[in-house]
């Protein structure tokens with residue numbers, strides 16, 4: 001089959017790499033792609049939000065399946081445009097992608113169906129939100145309703161901070177229209193775990209667990225980023241936790257969406273917090289995580305093209321989803337200064353060191369080809385993943401491989417996977 005992938009980050013590189021191994025796949029395209037993806041897929045210069053052009057390309061090139069990697073096009077309704085054109089596509093329709101696109105929607109859904117999550121209130125008026133804060137307990141969490149590049153969540157320690165936060169979100173519109181509504185919720189503590197899953201509308205199959213490191217600096221200091229590194233599996237995601245989530249969260253979410261007339265097909269990414277009162281949902285995403293995908297897919301044994309097909313066809317119950325009994329760690333190599341201000345255009349050296357080294361991968365995020373060289377082209381530049389028999393070995397291997405790559409202003413966290421020492 002011919003597959004078109006929509007996206008341009010490390011996540012899409014990992015998806016392309018995995019699909020390229022499938023005997024079912026004869027040709028891969030990626031729009032718009034990046035320098036690393038071009039090794040597996042023909043990159044096409046169409047933006048992820050150009051729905052009509054994407055659909056036209058899929059028709060012209062007789063694409064059998066389009067896989068949407070990113071949140072913006074999903075929330076914007078790209079799947080509906082493809083379906084209206086009679087094209088097969090992997091991902092939720094707009095009315096289901098709202099699970100990620102509106103935090104107020106997802107909180108109301110969880111409340112209605114008894115899915116464990118933090119206590120909350122929704123607001124579409126700044127005055128009401130400010131009044132509510134007067135009697136609230138601190139710290140408290142403010143969330144812009146819509147997509148905000150993972151930056152729309154503010155944890156406020158005091159009433160003054162929270163008031164300023166409401167003004168930023170709802171009055172100054174720091175996150176644009178995403179701040180027309182907001183959620184104010186209870187602050188929770190515990191370990192965070194990411195569980196990604198395949199969903200075909202009725203059946204859900206979860207992938208192996210992972211944990212992200214969102215802050216820019218060692219010791220979880222500094223600003224929130226798109227993710228500085230991941231490990232998989234999470235040693236804190238025990239069989240007992242899994243059993244609880246299976247009973248109260250995973251299938252319950254899929255069934256709730258179906259009951260609401262919003263059948264969900266695609267990926268549901270459960271952002272969980274393991275609190276003293278049991279696992280609770282922090283957030284839902286309607287797509288693979290980045291950089292979770294870079295540790296989960298290298299451990300997956302099952303043919304990804306077969307799983308995508310099964311989700312689209314509603315036959316996921318017939319798939320036996322299998323993962324290696326090993327571990328993986330991904331360290332993101334960023335440009336110094338990310339996520340605030342950084343320079344681009346530096347040559348990347350050492351990529352060839354990963355060729356034919358089993359268990360070592362370099363996934364491109366912000367790179368491009370320039371005059372025959374590969375240069376840095378973003379804040380997050382590369383994700384270096386290594387597998388190992390266990391988490392400690394995987395971590396050692398990943399940090400060894402980090403040294404194989406060199407570029408000016410290379411920056412990375414030194415403590416990805418440190419939490420495993422506490423397990």
Ligand code: AMP
Nearest residue numbers: 118141153185186187188189271282283
């Ligand atoms: P979200 O985009 O909802 O996952 O939020 C981003 C990050 O904010 C999460 O990964 C958590 O670290 C933190 N966070 C979100 N909601 C809460 C909460 N209710 N209590 C504590 N931390 C939270």
Ligand code: GLY
Nearest residue numbers: 212227289290291
């Ligand atoms: N790694 C978090 C995310 O993809 O949203």
